[in-house]
Amino acid sequence: MKPKKLAVFGQTVKIRYVKDLVEKQEISGDYLDGIIRIDADLDSKLMYLTLLHEAIHALFDRLGVGQVVNGGVEEIICDNIAMLIYENFELEIKKPRPKARPKPNSDSN
Numbered sequence: 001m002k003p004k005k006l007a008v009f010g011q012t013v014k015i016r017y018v019k020d021l022v023e024k025q026e027i028s029g030d031y032l033d034g035i036i037r038i039d040a041d042l043d044s045k046l047m048y049l050t051l052l053h054e055a056i057h058a059l060f061d062r063l064g065v066g067q068v069v070n071g072g073v074e075e076i077i078c079d080n081i082a083m084l085i086y087e088n089f090e091l092e093i094k095k096p097r098p099k100a101r102p103k104p105n106s107d108s109n
């Protein structure tokens with residue numbers, strides 16, 4: 001299952017699956033302005049590695065890490081944390097929570 005959004009410290013990050021990202025831009029994914037783009041045709045391993053990598057970029061963006069870490073270092077951190085998670089954990093995307101329904105009026109007595 002391909003997730004359509006991630007929560008990054010309470011902020012929603014949308015995920016778009018884009019055709020031919022690898023062929024046209026020579027990237028498997030990117031993160032920009034609150035949106036993660038992933039090549040639509042990656043195999044499962046590369047999709048998860050790319051998604052984790054871009055999610056870490058989104059987290060760093062949220063935390064302002066780019067102000068103290070240069071881009072090259074951030075790429076190495078994102079690649080290696082993504083690989084560490086992929087190698088050691090079973091990855092499963094959480095199902096979205098059902099929206100809260102208003103409770104029936106219980107204080108009418």
Ligand SMILES: [Zn+2]
Pocket residue numbers: 053057075078
């Ligand atoms: Zn990156």
